[in-house]
Amino acid sequence: MKLDLVNSFLSWRMKKRYHQLELFMKYPHEVQAEVLQNLLGTAAQTEWGKRYDFKSIGSNEEFRDRIPLHRYEDIEPEVQRIRDGADNVMWPGDIRWFAKSSGTTNAKSKFLPVSNEHIEDCHFKGGKDLLSIYCNLYPETTIFSGMNLRLGGSTFVDNEEINSYYGDVSAIIIENLPFWVEMRSTPSNKISLMQEWEAKIEAMSTTSMREDVTSLAGVPSWMMVLLERVLDISGKKHIIDVWPNLELYMHGGVSFAPYRSQFKELIGKDINYLETYNASEGFFGIQDQKESEDMLLMLDYGIYYEFIPMDQFDGTNSKTIGLEEVKLNTNYAVVISTNAGLWRYLIGDTIRFSSISPYRFRISGRTKHFINVFGEELIIENAESALTATCNEMGARIHEYTAAPIFMQRKESGAHQWLIEFEQEPNSLEEFAQLLDQKLCGLNSDYEAKRHKGMALKPLEVISARKGLFYDWLKQKGKLGGQNKVPRLSNSREHIEELLALQT
CATH class of the missing domain: 3.40.50.12780 (ANL, N-terminal domain)
Incomplete structure (x- = not known):
């Protein structure tokens, strides 16, 4: 009472x-x-x-x-x-x-x-x-x-x-x-x-x-x-x-x-x-x-x-x-x-x-925090919407992620590289990457234009992160807890290279 x-x-x-x-x-x-x-x-x-x-x-x-x-x-x-x-x-x-x-x-x-x-x-x-x-x-x-x-x-x-x-x-x-x-x-x-x-x-x-x-x-x-x-x-x-x-x-x-x-x-x-x-x-x-x-x-x-x-x-x-x-x-x-x-x-x-x-x-x-190395102007809102739609269609669940550019090499186009720690992995990582690419094109006309015939951007690449990778990275930096968060998008490869170094 x-x-x-x-x-x-x-x-x-x-x-x-x-x-x-x-x-x-x-x-x-x-x-x-x-x-x-x-x-x-x-x-x-x-x-x-x-x-x-x-x-x-x-x-x-x-x-x-x-x-x-x-x-x-x-x-x-x-x-x-x-x-x-x-x-x-x-x-x-x-x-x-x-x-x-x-x-x-x-x-x-x-x-x-x-x-x-x-x-x-x-x-x-x-x-x-x-x-x-x-x-x-x-x-x-x-x-x-x-x-x-x-x-x-x-x-x-x-x-x-x-x-x-x-x-x-x-x-x-x-x-x-x-x-x-x-x-x-x-x-x-x-x-x-x-x-x-x-x-x-x-x-x-x-x-x-x-x-x-x-x-x-x-x-x-x-x-x-x-x-x-x-x-x-x-x-x-x-x-x-x-x-x-x-x-x-x-x-x-x-x-x-x-x-x-x-x-x-x-x-x-x-x-x-x-x-x-x-x-x-x-x-x-x-x-x-x-x-x-x-x-x-x-x-x-x-x-x-x-x-x-x-x-x-x-x-x-x-x-x-x-x-x-x-x-x-x-x-x-x-x-x-x-x-x-x-x-x-x-x-x-x-x-x-x-x-x-x-x-x-x-x-x-x-x-x-965006990726605009190739004029694609990819913002977090696009990334979150595309990931959510892709996960829903493929029955996947995501724990953490970050994305960064793969820079152009002479005659080779650039690309986006996504490092994703899944709670539940999709049946095919390749199909997941293809669908995510399609969703981003549908949400962002600048990204779609740069992806046209792969002239500026090749298809994006998805790497499956081991369990606990992002947690270990934040711990290494003394950033566990509170409002600390993983940077989702970056114009540089600094964060993603540090994470990839801890992947194995």
């Missing part, structure tokens, strides 16, 4: 927030204009506020004209000063949390400032809105009668003298959760934030099996590792035999398409899935419809958005447009200004709007 009351009360609280979501859906441009003015007013007395005279900026156009676009390389010296203890640099007050970006496996990491306002008004708000949307979609939910199993990263001391920390953004959120959320989460913070990944998986599996888990949250590739271990320890066939009241999986970080069928098989029944776009730089989107995987752009989280059409993209020399100017089915690079002190910052992701009333979108790729 007590758990029923808790579930009813929390469900009611979450549904109330939905009316505020409807407000920014109805007045998106006004909300965004207000966000920008609040950001500028709050940061007016910081070093950056004085440098660019924030208090005199009166319009969105003036903001774009006065402040240049930035990549991480441009702001790294300022971030380092903040990490060393400088205050009021890009955002007022002292910042003692830094999200270590794991969007790539490059040796050089990014440390993105995370202010208290950013934690409260962006990430926490996003978590509450995710549950609010879920309760609105599924009014009869009993999700709050049980526990949420969250799978995140770890935090580390950054500067002991000033008591600052860095880590995966998911770990920063866990570290700062209010007590009432912690009470409904499993495992404890002590286990959730363990730094040794394999020991953490073991402890999480053992501890969480004793709980009534009703929801899961985490990156799909790592959540699969955890669920497989739970089944190993419990001796059960399906996750639903361990947690019979499981009803929701909240996921993000990588495309869910290659994992959907595997999760259904692991869990043993259909549950509900909601996708989020919660990155190191901010919480940007939430899936808000049952029938569509498009995500709602969250406009009142202290983030001001600008966009660059990818056919006009020229790095920090690009011209941006505002939300009111975006068009459907066009790839845009995302530029943000945030309540953590990022100003006109290129996050490196691209999105494509599927609706403008309200603004809904899908992640289409990365400004850097």
